[in-house]
Amino acid sequence: MKKCATAILLLLHMITYAQYDFSGYVGDGTKNTTVYLSLVEDYRKVSKISLSQIIRKTEADSTGFFSFKGDNLPEKNRIYRLHTDGCNTAKETINHLTEECKDSKQILFIANNNDTIYFPLNDINEIFCQINTTNPVTDAILQTQLLKEEMLFDFAEFRSDANRKINTKNWFRQFQDFGFKTNEPLAELFIYDFLSDKRNDTYPYYLKDLSSNDYYKALQLRLEEKYPNEAFTKLYVSEIATDTYSLTLNQNNDEFKWNSVIYFLLFLSIAGNLILLLTLLKIRKKRRSTPFSKLTKQEEKIFTLIQEDKTNKEIASEIFVSVSTVKTHINNLYKKLNVQSREEIKSIKK
Known part of the structure; x- marks a missing residue:
């Protein structure tokens, strides 16, 4: 209910004013959590949080709500980052100067000076996982x-x-x-x-x-x-x-x-x-x-069929001749290959 009411207020705000409004929650009951807004002009530096990119910071209230409002951002879309970190005050500056902070929670998004964007907690109270926006590419x-x-x-x-x-x-x-x-x-x-x-x-x-x-x-x-x-x-x-x-x-x-x-x-x-x-x-x-050079094409075919263990009748049927013609061809094979039986023909390796 709280989130719905906030979204309605943000929509009304958008209609009334031509300025940006980036707001949301960084946790329920979180006090004095610093939220940073950065402008990332160099796309080769999107993976690191850098002190040189930060343009504004604000403190979340006792409910974890934060808000950035103004009219001083570029009119055209840019890449922005919101982030918080778990660094204490003593370490915060050092970590940011070295462009590292392992405890950071962040989200990158696209926006311009006229956008109203809301960053609610998700169903399990995780931050920076959802976006409600007036900009279709945010x-x-x-x-x-x-x-x-x-x-x-x-x-x-x-x-x-x-x-x-x-x-x-x-x-x-x-x-x-x-x-x-x-x-x-x-x-x-x-x-x-x-x-x-x-x-x-x-x-x-x-x-x-x-x-x-x-x-x-x-x-x-x-x-x-x-x-x-x-x-x-x-x-x-x-x-x-x-x-x-x-x-x-x-x-x-x-x-x-x-x-x-x-x-x-x-x-x-x-x-x-x-x-x-x-x-x-x-x-x-x-x-x-070799003896095979003396064989006719028909005789070579019959030689192959004999090696496949075909009978004279099967050979005659396959090459479309009579059985007597097959016998004549086989006799010629015997003479040309100098063999006496079908078994000898089967044993020949061509």
């Missing part, structure tokens, strides 16, 4: 993090190299498709940061994907259209250009190496074919000197 990063968890579970369940290759390709497409459907390049940048991180297993596939997938160029165009002069757009353009150039250099080096390999393999192939041709000629010559 929870895109939260949804991406859920995709990450599904991906990691998928990779952990089957550890074979074959599964990893198939899954990597599938997950790249899932992430890129999800980011594109949000219609928010910032969400796509968050995904790109994860997939192209050199510390992740996805990095080798990212380089491969960059060389063949137009997605990255298309994302650049979307960023330049929506955020033309922002630092994160310039960083992305620079990274894509650098990675593409590095790939080109590697491909040229590989092409030079492969040309040498190809010429060597071509030489081996020609030499191998010549040897094979000579061998076949010898085999053919040898076959011509």
Whole structure:
């Protein structure tokens, strides 16, 4: 009931004022918990809590409720972070200066100066797990993090190299498709940061994907259209250009190496074919000197059927001749192969 009433008040507030309002709960009965609001302009720094990113802080009241209000944020969407930590006053500054705090609870979200966003506790009183918002892309990063968890579970369940290759390709497409459907390049940048991180297993596939997938160029165009002069757009353009150039250099080096390999393999192939041709000629010559070279096609067929233990009647039926004709062919086989019986024919290895 309390949460519903709060959501209604927030909606009324949104209609009345053109300013941001980020509020929620950090626990029931929590006193003097500090909540920090950060602006994350560098998508390569989304994974760490940094003192340089913090723009405001506030204290939660005795019920655990906190609120940030104002009209001084960028008009366009940006990536923001809310976080609390369990550090005491003496350690808090040190931990933040070293950009680390293991006791932190945080959530990343997308917002702008006109958004009203509410962060309720979930059903088991966990903080920063749910978002109620007026901005349709606010929870895109939260949804991406859920995709990450599904991906990691998928990779952990089957550890074979074959599964990893198939899954990597599938997950790249899932992430890129999800980011594109949000219609928010910032969400796509968050995904790109994860997939192209050199510390992740996805990095080798990212380089491969960059060389063949137009997605990255298309994302650049979307960023330049929506955020033309922002630092994160310039960083992305620079990274894509650098990675593409590095790939080109590697491909040229590989092409030079492969040309040498190809010429060597071509030489081996020609030499191998010549040897094979000579061998076949010898085999053919040898076959011509054997008794089998004297057999007609019909006699060769009857020879095979005899080795399959067929009777004269069965042979006649299979090759569509009379039994007497089969007997004539068999007599010719005896003479040409210098044998006296069917058993001898069966024992011959062709």
